Amino acid sequence: MPLDLIFYTNPMSRGQIARWMLEEVGEVYETIILDYGPDGMKSPDYLAINPMGKVPAIVHQGRIVTECAAVCAYLADAFPAAHLAPPPGERHDYYRWLFFTAGPVEAAVTNKAMGFVVPEGRERSAGYGCFDDTIDTLEAAVSGEGWICGDQFTAADVYVGSQVDWGLQFGTIPSRPAFESYAARLRERPAYQRQKEIDNSLIAEMQKQG
16 A cells, blocks of 8 residues: 655655655655666656656655755645744745845855856846855854754754755865864754664665666
8 A cells, every 4th residue: 555655766866855854844754766867767657747857856755846946845844743843933044044045045056066157247137146256155054053043953954054064075065164063063863863774775775786
């Protein structure tokens, strides 16, 4: 009998973000691993779930959610007992930094990594302005000893934290004390460690078969 919560992923993808969030939530979920080919993410069955043909995606009680930031926010609301979202009246920082990272940070980091540079004088035409301003703003958001929303760890930290953690590992975000300290705190979380253990094991198995 299928579970009410199904997770479509590939361990070598942004699916790691969604798995971390699922581990923070602590609910039982079914995992379906898809490859990048025509029988996996590009298959008709999966394209019916996500027409982009990308992972991750979740299906919760028949409801489809794609996009990592949306998955994180949805799961926080769907499972309030995990306390991964602030009270509705206190979500200003939560929404601000979740969407800032999904929008300007994602675009700025991707463009920089691919060698795309906003022409001088055209910064107003780009949603993020320029890379340096975006990174400086992100740094300010994660400075200090707490979390995005103060003392409460939330789904925003899963998403923002994943971008910082990966950026430091792959060199797409510059190493700065605030980023390093934030990432170190994230890596101490049991759910983060479980996610890494699960996905690293899957990656090793895929490489053996490979």
